[in-house]
Amino acid sequence: MTSETYRAVLTRRSFLDTCAAGIGTLGLAQLMGLEGILAATASGGAAPQPHFAPKAKNLIFLFMAGAPSQMDLFDPKPGLQKWHGQPLPPSMTADLKLAFIKPTAKVLASPRSFSQCGQSRTEISDYLPNLQRVADDICLVRSMQTDQVNHHPGQSMLMSGSPLVGRPTIGSWLSYGLGSESQNLPGFVVLSSGRGASGGSSNFSSGFLPSIHGGVPFRKTGDPILFLSNPAGVSRESQRLTLETLGKLNSEHLQRAGDPQIASRMANYELAFRMQASAPELIDFADESQATKDSYGVDEEPTSAYGTNCLMARRMVERGVRVVMLIHASWDDHTNLDEGLKKNCDITDKPVAALVEDLKQRGLLDETLVVWGGEFGRTSLGQLKHVGDKVGRDHHPNGYSMWLAGGGIQGGQVVGSTDELALKVEEDPVHVHDLQATILHLMGLDHERLTYRHMGRDFRLTDVSGNVVDRMLA
């Protein structure tokens, strides 16, 4: 009988689409001696060490893809009222980098109102009522700058330090530089909500670093990690029996061939086995109190998806995952900005504030760095893309806002400022490379020393620039 007949008698549908989860706790294997090999394999040699004592052990990057509007959320500009509905004189718009609109577009003042929050009196928009509560924990940077005016290059710039695709991203640099602390979860995990971001997988790619440093997406549909569940119909006992037998055979071959790679392979099968048990445990919120779940808005709309991701991020950090990146897309409100912004704020504001408070309450905020922001900001000029549209804003790389909190960050302060029309930075510009240098610094790495040689060149996250922003540090 040939394989053609095989294909004929089997319809693929019968099993490919019925991938049932069949995981429970798997017994730890008898191969504990392989742990050391595993640690060495994961880091590609001896476990890597920070360059100096780190302030933060973990990073949670709340990536707001698509570019949130800074003058509607973080950087109030009453000065725009005077110009509302009119174009600015050409002399004022000469330096703008615009994606879609022309410099003659009309000014759009913000309809939002701001409050002075906390002891720091930080001004935050009424669209972020929950964040207002934690104003004293965050360091708001109003003077961010990037070189790129379009999404994919901008996201690339933020994540990998270069507008061109193909470089390692910040999470993979940290995995490469610091290794993983988790024995049974990946070191760099990606959670997403909303629609896919412009950068796609290049936002968490390992680029030319070994693939083990790449971000592992936790998925919304099916297995949280690809291929985490046993194939349909394979029980955990069968899986264990399979791995036991496989272990015997590989071990015999290790005796024969003597190649240490075989030992690493065996160790990785063991790790995979444990991951099958620990990942489901991770995503099962049964041990969380209802109060905690409610604070994140896990069980209600519109916060359910993002709240789940934020709570998951805290659980991952507790379990030693080095970097968790939450991607939420998209904030790209070229039209209908006020409604779009409200929608995204309603989705994210409550979970984000809950995350900061929860980390703090559990004593984790001191060692966890939280970063919130997008790839650039938005223009003070309005955009009308379509006949009959409500107004929106175009891309603006010359001055926008992000915030940081936690490990090593001085909360309750504002760094930098923009001019009264939000056209450019006035004080303390912070380039994306400076932000990256600062993040690495807080994690115990010198951005100039964290390098990887590829095609004859020593690459680094900050390319050829970047300075640690001392003002952000506690």
Place this chain on the structure above:
Amino acid sequence: MPAKAWCLGALVAAFPGLCWGEPSFSRDIEPILKQHCIVCHGEALQQSGLRLDRRADAMRGGQSGAVIIPGDASGSALVKRLEGQGGLQRMPPGGPLGAAEVGAFRAWIEAGASWDSQQAVTAPAPASGHWAFRPNRRPTVPRTRNSEWARNPIDAFVLARLELEGLEPSPEAAPQTLLRRVFLDMTGLPPSPGDLAGSGHYDAVVDRLLESEHFGERWASAWLDQVRYADSDGYEKDSARPHAWRYRHWVVEALNADMPFDRFTTRQIAGDLLPGATVDQRVATGFYRNTLKNREGGVNVEEFRFEEVVDRTNTVATVWLGLSLECARCHDHKYDPLTQKDYYRLFAFFNGLDEVDIDAPLPGEVGPYLNAKLEFHRRLQEVYGQYRVEELMGPWTERMLWASENPGVEHEWDTSWDILALYLDDGQRILRTAPDARDWREDYALTEWFLRNYSRVTSKEEYEATGFKDAVKEVHALVADFPDISRARAVQNHEAPTPPRMRPSGVWDDLGNEVSPGAPAALPPMNPAGAAPTRLDLAHWIASEDNPLTARVAVNRIWQEYFGTGLVATSDNFGLRGEPPSHPDLLDWLAMELVDSDWSLKHIHRLIATSATYRQSSQWRQDLAGLDPSNRLLGRQARLRLPAEALRDSALAASGLLDPTVGGPSVRPHQPLGVTDLSYGGSVKWNESAGSDRYRRGIYIHYQRTTPYPFLANFDLPERNVTACGRNRSNTPLQALNLLNDPVFFEMARALAFRVLAETQGLGFNDRLDRAYRLCLVRGPSDSERDAMHEYFVRQRAMLEQDPGTAREWFPVEMAWTGESSDPTIPAAWVGISRILLNMDEFMTRE
């Protein structure tokens, strides 16, 4: 082995610091300083105030004091920094020195750090002094003490070197190991049971593999990594490139035909400029079209056009010359003799390229196309007429043109005009062309774009009223049914290109002086046919025996695939910061063989695959492990985890599912739901291929840049965004999950069980296991393996007996045809055994 043997000739050059006996500055230390330290701590630069090129300065130390304390190596800051102690940055920053080199520093300082040189240490001599820039020559084949072992001159070079160290080569690998190895290396597929039966003499096997049409597929993979082939644009939109495969098809065919490497080169770099260029020659220029394309709304077209030219410049330099030219985009190269001007002289060759899609029919396509064409056009016009397309498109065209002349007045028309350039190749040019002057493809492309994008300048209601959504569906249906000919992505020279200019800071809009095309000054001059060199001259200059790099780089990359590491380990960098060759004469000899065989790649493959060096066992050797841990001396073969495609193809082949069809468009096999969710707005669609296309070889899997096929990424297929000159071979838990649990692999296990049972009807467990082992590993099981598998078989059946429904799920086929009992646990347990086999380290490794 006498200690002195270490100090002989080539060894010193390749492994400075390995010498035993009295430490000597000039012999042991100076070469290391020269290679690793002087660029930053020499005459030109004194980082941290430290200068190491002259004795007095070196002894004085830097900002933080003395670094050398004669007689006290452990107390010397220099040694601490080299060893990475004390929490300060380990030196040199480009990567730590080997233990032997650090040991040389220790020994030298312990012995008093005498400085037996009067002259300052200088940075490595650039240009002609560097080995890779020296003209190639044919070295003498060395004589060896052992005159029995060598099968061809490769072996003489390798053996001479081993003998120098007093080492023996390893014995030949077992026949079945060797056979599996050479099949996997040359074709990316394991030998079938039929291949084993009729294998015959080993050299004849190699000849047969060279003639196999699968040879071109396997070696195209390595080439596609270098030219960063993909089936999508990359960046945000990451639109599919439906014609990209035609270039891949060309590569497979060219490699199968053993197209001489100089022609293979010339056609890709300048096929369009060859006199009377054929379609095939123009298809080769699809090489340039592998560059990423940013179609994101609002991008500056000129900025990304510049980045594309830069990308092409870097790619040509790395792929053919093994140079990391990229550094010179912004400044003169820090290490290599390449100036920024050199960079832009090379850049100038690629500055004026137009991207064109051409008709590139495969045999048998033209007839049906011509037969159907008139009717297709008639029906297309019918649809246009039905939806009154012309009536609306005329005024739309007028107003688009008006907006292009009057920007900033009507924003929606501005946007519409701007993105026409991004979303539709040549869209603005086509729109400017009078309708009856457009060819049918241009007319169709613009009309289709208009139908979809008219909504940008109308209200929703107006657009709904046009019915264009339905019109789009109807024209798409017509196109789907039309037997179109294959198309290819090519380039040609722009009629009146903007003169190329330097960019002093490397930034696209920082314009410097005009620059004319030419060769880097450190390399041999170009001899243009006319007054100014053209891209064709560049191609001839690269594919010339006078170019010292091209042949060396090419043979090294072939070598690397057969041994895991190149003779030059940094196969992407032959510059001063690259590693020197482990066997310089062998590299040169192979390069001359390539040139003198009329650039026959298959000649090089044959030489390597039939050498005794290649045929050695890969058995780990304790005696080599300490002395030569990375096996650079080639005292054994290497055990190499299979490349992603070969691993998948092997499993498909063993299970009998493989569809071995060669060439053609890309396929989309099953991948888990949700993989494309992470693409921009979830816009990437993965329409799974039907029928046996799902079981085609890995090289044909559609490569979507922003969401690559998970299995390929898991097993280190390089991201096809920048040139990759070799593969990582990582070993990760995600790979284990993939092979264990991917439904695609479970299906293969099921098919393998089916095949084993079908081919061993009426036989017992041992014969069946033997069959399964031979299909997967080209060998039978050992006694203890048989015991382990049998124990599994018994225990697994016992588990399944508890739940017969599960057994049927594992193997949902009636067993009546085997003539056996209908106990479903038997075939199910064979699925389990098959699954174990496909997960064995030995299965995923070529030994």
